Amino acid sequence: MTSIAPTTATSAVSAATATTAGAKLSADYTMFLKLLTAQMQNQDPLDPMDTAQYTQQLVQYSQVEQSIEQNTTLKSILASLGTQNLTQASALIGKTVESADAVSGLSEATPAQWSWTADRTVAALTARITDAAGKTVDTRTVDAGDLSGGIRWDGTTTSGRTMPPGEYGIALEGVDASGNALPVTAHAIGTVSDVELANGAITVTINGAKMPASSLVRIGQ
Structure with a gap:
């Protein structure tokens, strides 16, 4: 099956964080305007306040607001792309x-x-299996x-x-x-039963073993 619950939760947290930041910025901005208005109303006509200072502060508030909006938009785009990648990865199920x-899953069924490969013909080969x-x-x-060749192990030592x-x-x-001595490379083989999106990365379950989809080097029927 496919799963996106972790990413959905992460997106919800990100959205809540962005909303909180926006609300705080809005409250601070409102307070700033109130203080600015009061200061302008009570300023000394003979020594008026420097408009450049509060103009700069207004610009800074605007820049922070834009940054929050951009981060929110970016997170939304990334979440959408993650869901799209998950949908595409679901085609791997059953393949x-x-x-x-080199880590493979072992189940009762x-x-x-x-699989293994070498640069030259292997005359003798020893396998050490670890838990x-x-x-x-x-x-x-x-x-x-x-x-090259293949190895199947049913769990019997x-x-x-x-x-x-x-x-x-x-x-x-x-x-x-x-x-x-001859270097020999081993790759795990199995059937995909599940794909999952977690923290923006696609994970596949192969014979019960979870691994990143980016580690796949071959896909068959």
Whole structure:
């Protein structure tokens, strides 16, 4: 599902803040005019007040008022753009996507999934899977022999333990045919079930794991 509640609340707070600032400025301006009128009525005819001073103050009030109005307008535009981005992002729901993040979601119905790539053919590949706290929960050998591949993990460790649903990261160590260490990059894969707009940024939920939409590097069917 899609969600915009956090942004709606933020917009409401911003609007309330702008209204309060405008009301305070209006009250101060009214008081300023009253004091100015009283001062002009009671000024010494032989030593009249300098008009440049209160003219400058009037200009300053006008500039502050314009700034408040501009900020209110800008926040309104940003809120509108955020809602538009959320609507567009809702098209991702149900799509299989790939994220630059190496953290994948594991649920009772869906295994954690990753893709991996290397610059050269990987002769042997070892995967170290970690939980949300960064603790290693499983280490296993992965089928290699190519430049890329995929990994599916249902939560069962090589020792026979069954890990609970949650978010799990992966670190890959590869070597080439000569036994030299080879950098291997891992990306999380999964199906988008939810998109959310929070603090102006779009977040997608993939296999139960939340990540920024900006981290997506591939979108499939």
